[in-house]
Amino acid sequence: MSEVLQKAKLAKAASIQMNRVSTADKNEALLRMADHLITSQLSIIQANQLDLDNGRKNGTSSSLLDRLALNEKRVAEIAEGLRQIAQLTDPVGTLLQTIDRPNGIRIEQLRVPLGVIGMIYEARPNVTVDAAGLCLKTGNAVVLRGGSAALHTNKRIVEVLHEALESSALPKDAVQLIEDADRKSVDEMLKLNGWLDVVIPRGGASLIQNVVQNATVPVIETGAGICHTYIDQGANPEMATAIALNAKVQRPSVCNAMETLLIHQDYDQAAVTELLKAFHDAQVELRGCERTLQLAPYAKQATEQDYATEYNDYILNIRFVSNLDEALAHISRYGTKHSECIVTERSSEAERFLQEVDAAAVYHNASTRFTDGFEFGFGAEIGISTQKLHARGPMGLVPLTSTKYRVTGQGQIRS
Template identity: 70%
Template sequence: MSIHQTAVSEVVQKATLAKQAAHRMSMLTTEQKNEALLRMADALISEQASIISANALDLQRGRENGTSESLLDRLALNETRIAAMADGLRQVVELPDPVGDLLEEFDRPNGMHIRKVRVPLGVIGMIYEARPNVTVDAAGLCLKTGNAVVLRGGSSALESNRRIVEVLHGALAESAIPADALQLIFSADRSSVDEMLKLNGLIDVLIPRGGASLIRNVVMNATVPVIETGAGICHTFIDESAQPDMAARIAINAKVQRPSVCNSMETLLVHEAYAEKHLATLAEEFRSRNTELRGDERARRLIPDMKAAAAADWDTEYNDYILNVKIVSGLDEALEHIRRHGTMHSECIVTENEANAQRFLQEVDAAAVYHNVSTRFTDGFEFGFGAEIGISTQKLHARGPMGLPALTSTKFVVTGSGQIRG
């Protein structure tokens, strides 16, 4: 049997098991789901040593393959990060269960009573890359909302993900949630992704989470409906009136606090008047934090030893300690640059000019727009949603950090007393 055939059979088999489990999931109570999530959280802590050992194998393979330090950071697990994963599950337990929520209720003239309620999506397919915490986040959010989930993580985290799912299955075996509701595709072959994209009837919706090429492949080739999470080419615009201390804190945090994630800043736009006074000091602060700066011609006139930015740099999500710097004449030029190069993820203006702030917040087309706040806050935890399934940059169904309600659909429930249509 070929690798391709093995991958296809594994995907179909596990998606079928998830589909069967989804029916049972839809009948569980909130209490039953919460009890299972708490068991999952406890199991992560009790089995953290085995999870860290499995993760060490992934890290070793990554170093041997020349994986960058920023990507290794995304992959690495330790007791603190595992505790955060467990805490994420416990936070989801504390969140309201959206399933069954009554969204609308009304009567028709013929006596029909109509209610619109939230229901699970069914089977969610998650295709994602290096971060093994996504495995736990996705499992917790999908199971809380009564969905089954088929996970296909990146090959770089295969051992970590495999062990995490084994631990979670052990916890589910002692709960009302069927273990088959959580599936992990073991195959690292590309064909396993291709198979998931076409599994209409078994997978109800796909959510890709990762780099631009992964998301583009899923969006362009899937026949299963897709909730698009986008690459994060995020900008911070420092306006002329910005307070220097605040601007520096926000810009540095947006880039260096964790550059490997999608809500970190890739391009700093600086008003020309502000740049004349403060760019040199700000550039030195970035360099003291090991950040490589790549500037346009005007930025390099002020900072001569700054590397020249190539045309492609403005459209690159670095996920690393690299930052583009562009000097702009004002708000109009900043808005135009964001329109051309942004990915509708997260955009920030730092300004004391209220009119400019309101124009920026209104005109920028992004899932999250900020005034005097770091873009690093585009996150389910920070928005109070608990663990997130991803950051949606599309405009249908869900946008921005996707918490529990984003993983539901709706159903119209109609009751009457024998009405028929004439």
């Protein structure tokens, strides 16, 4: 029996046990997990250092190394995410509606766990904890398959989580980690109908497309983030500069970072010059249209491929547009339906943008970096869904549940 099937079976059995645990039991387990992460942070960081050393030897980019890296601050943030999840309302068992039929039958619709969730993700070990916490809170079991770049880190994290679960009312088998780094383990997960109830990919475009195109298990698609900020001619220059810089340089390696800046051709010329200089001073490589090259001789000519690329790095496309319609057309063509922003003081332009842009999150005068489960008040997130079925945007607790109808009668039969 393969490792994947063996651990999926363990998770399936644990998911049945999870139906019997109380909200109090789940919350206590989450708090124990958070405490164990803090007390075990040294060993976690040491394991993480092995992955970082291997990454540097293999020529991993600085942006990917940033995604992978853990330190005391990041471990503390991950643990805090678990504590916040414990404080959130448990959606499982929520009564959504009651229908009393003329024949005396009562129909109740309730929230229930999805069952066993398969998580396939890349070099972000925080996802290991976020996914485990969110799944356990919603009564699910989870099978984790992280990227090989974070294998040492993920193994140690799951060992710590298991240590915490052993002293709780929850089955430790509800959290499983696939250690086989071969791509065949991913391919096997995608076909585990009957053992996995849903698969959620989280990572780059190639990973997501492989899962979407090859899975027979139902998929919740999380998308790549080619995010845009549009500075309208009616933008406040100080605000526009702050938002644009934050969207790109605060943490460029994440999916909600801006990849293309669109600027109205009549926007304040002096503000544009200062903004381009600020990006240059922040070591951001600029790729732009002809006007961009005129204003910033250090910029490179942007290509069609550039506009369609999620860099996750200190690289930014800049394009000047004649009006909102041109900005909307660009976003429609190159966007990935993730997060899009307009900076403007003109309410009419803002309303059109918010109404017409097809994305999971649309912003007016705020950075796209806020598309995040923690920032949305979800405690953590299992991913950012860019699809339209079942869940969209940062996925906290509710998207990890389904519903069932509980029907109560007094002997009624259908004629």
